Amino acid sequence: MPSTATSERPRAATPRSLSGLVPFLRPYRGRIALALVFLVLAAAATLVFPVALRQLIDGGLVSGDRGTAALQLRGHFLLLFGVAVALGVFSAARFYLVSWLGERITADLRNAVYAHVLRQSPAFFETTQTGEVVSRLTTDTTLVQTVVGSSLSLGLRNGVMGLGALIMLVWTNPYVMLQVALILLLVVVPSMLFGRRIRRLSRASQDRVADSSAMAVEVLNAVPVVQSYTAEARESERFAGATENAFQTAVRRTRARSALVAFIIISTAALLLWGLYQGTQAVLAGTISAGHLGQTVVYIIILAGAVAVLGEVYGDLLRAAGASERLMELLSGTSPVQEPADPVSVPLPGAGSSVRFEGVDFHYPSRPTQAAISGLDIAVEPGRTVALVGPSGAGKTTVLGLLLRYHNPVRGRILIDGVPIDRMRLHDLRSRIGIVPQDPVIFSGSALDNIRYGRPEAGDEEVRAAARAAFAEEFIERLPQGYDTFLGERGVRLSGGQRQRIAIARAMLKNPPLLLLDEATSALDAQSERMVQQALDAAMRDRTTLVIAHRLATVQRADRIVVLDQGRVVEQGTHDELVARGGVYAGLAALQFHA
Incomplete structure (x- = not known):
């Protein structure tokens, strides 16, 4: 079009x-x-x-x-x-x-x-x-x-x-x-x-x-x-x-x-x-x-x-x-997301960051009459893992986009470590957040360059340590030139699981206090998923983590599960609590685990 x-x-x-x-x-x-x-x-x-x-x-x-x-x-x-x-x-x-x-x-x-x-x-x-x-x-x-x-x-x-x-x-x-x-x-x-x-x-x-x-x-x-x-x-x-x-x-x-x-x-x-x-x-x-x-x-x-x-x-x-x-x-085009006139400097926490959504409403500019998020209230304590689940179109990915300030909410506010994110410099905000998307982006460079993208000033040994932590070093060293191997445009020379582990290593090298995982294992086979999940477990350690997953088996160990439907929070609790409640999550769990 x-x-x-x-x-x-x-x-x-x-x-x-x-x-x-x-x-x-x-x-x-x-x-x-x-x-x-x-x-x-x-x-x-x-x-x-x-x-x-x-x-x-x-x-x-x-x-x-x-x-x-x-x-x-x-x-x-x-x-x-x-x-x-x-x-x-x-x-x-x-x-x-x-x-x-x-x-x-x-x-x-x-x-x-x-x-x-x-x-x-x-x-x-x-x-x-x-x-x-x-x-x-x-x-x-x-x-x-x-x-x-x-x-x-x-x-x-x-x-x-x-x-x-x-x-x-x-x-x-x-x-x-x-x-x-x-x-x-x-x-x-x-x-x-x-x-x-x-x-x-x-x-x-x-x-x-x-x-x-x-x-x-x-x-x-x-x-x-x-x-x-x-x-x-x-x-x-x-x-x-x-x-x-x-x-x-x-x-x-x-x-x-x-x-x-x-x-x-x-x-x-x-x-x-x-x-x-x-x-x-x-x-x-x-x-x-x-x-x-x-x-x-x-x-x-x-x-x-x-x-x-x-x-x-x-x-x-x-x-x-x-x-x-x-x-x-x-x-001449101006982005609706602008730097604050009087930014607040927020020091990085020792472990994870706290996150709070307070009465957040949002609709996409291309769909002004349709609410993507409505009355969202979520609080995440430092170092905790919270999973966002729900049917397609429920607003899960939108939540992560609002947290990164890709968009501004229509109403309400979002706070990280007690500071509204619209009071923080965009660089300061996004530098404290790491993200592993469902379809990771691999640039047309070497494995070393792609992992170092998370922190350009990092030394070679730091890059290798991040790769080991993400269980990526084994397959990287089997490549023709090892870490210096050209990965091709969009990583065409790698499998889906290998691209995911490169993305996880990139996020771990960045070492952010807040980690966002957006369907990081949904497109993988069972063997690749197991290896990627091990890498994710290592990445989530000592960090606040927001996880989006359709496969409920990957979120059972989350400290709390937030169920979204049509942009609203309909349920919150642990896996066992939500299954016992017999609501939306229990229905999703019954379909997946029964299948």
Whole structure:
């Protein structure tokens, strides 16, 4: 399904949309100023060339004395060479500085967007696809780089040159320039009007590319499922449809830009020929010299070329404006979970943490009328193990998400060690919590790197100790390179039980006072479950633990069992107490143990 961001009708981006890049440009004001200096110097060198050419023609070619003419020609050619050297040096310096700025600002922008997305709450990903974010980080930032590192500099340079040529033409040929200005007006106005359609098509084209990227990421992350349902051809056809849609939109954009380019080239050619015609008539009439005509022609060529390049640059600016607008949309989004204005520093306890839910109500942003948690009251003493059980959709995983502050409750409050969690820094809160999920995430690195993810500063021996405690060292050492073995993307080289033990070792290395276990053994066979359960028993020692499990056999030893149903606590007690009570838990237990 397309995300909200791409399903809405895109607004036409304008060059003003690039103003969002100003904060990224500001730290490099010195380099930008230096680049502008070299840009102006290069433009000035170009504008000096026609003047030198006029002196060459009038002073060196028209002179009657051959000896004097030869000396003058030598001097004029040396002057022209000096202008060329200055132009080359200034252009090279401008090119280097502008290219550096383009690369640096694009890297800063990409880093800022990525870091901002990582800080978003899960509600952000309910409406934004991961593939779309990847597309914006790659395609859109590349478009911005093209403009900042090339097109914008090219546009400024040609703008300065065009303005300088215009001033020189007005100064030396005011009558001819009046006519040229009128023709120039007839070129610029239609070009700007035609650019509105290109803006809309550019934004639409970028959105279609993002759609196909989102689809590809989603399917590639689920290749085993796709293959198990023999859906390869169907998914290929669906992706081909999205790609074709993006292609057709890009073709419409390219067709519009091509028409604009043709119009600009023809118009500027007419501008050049008209100026040349007027100049030749003036030479024939004896009102200007041949050198003056040569100077005028070169200035008209510079002006016409500048207009043509500015038309191309304007098209690039429109595409980059659309990309910048999409990136600014990501950066402007604010997470509902914010750092506290006046955070409280809470020291880590010696053993486990105390946890308390007081009258907590919560509903997901995507389901505002349906309560996921209602009137939740739970108290967990330090070092105790509390199990959360209940049917699917009862709110068990939501409880853990609220404890980690992935979401804020609508009403009520949650306390850890007596402090409301919304008064704690997110880093402080989450650093004191370890989690072992049902489907553990294994990064595309070595076993050593994956375990050390729990505490990046840990030494190799500490990592190995955590692996031994999680009963993971035995299978790790049997891997081809032991702890240095590459585990593959998402741990595809490991079994389910091995991935779980890596996740448990990661949590144990973190050594948090509060441990969350979310269906940590539900997808395992009996042998793997037994080994993982041993690892979990070791991890739970001296820690406060919240356990979610559908298999009631894994929670019988919990100090207390909390039964949830439709987001409410319906029963609490030990296994024996709840079975004797004959309620919801007794019914679940009878079904499982009888089976």
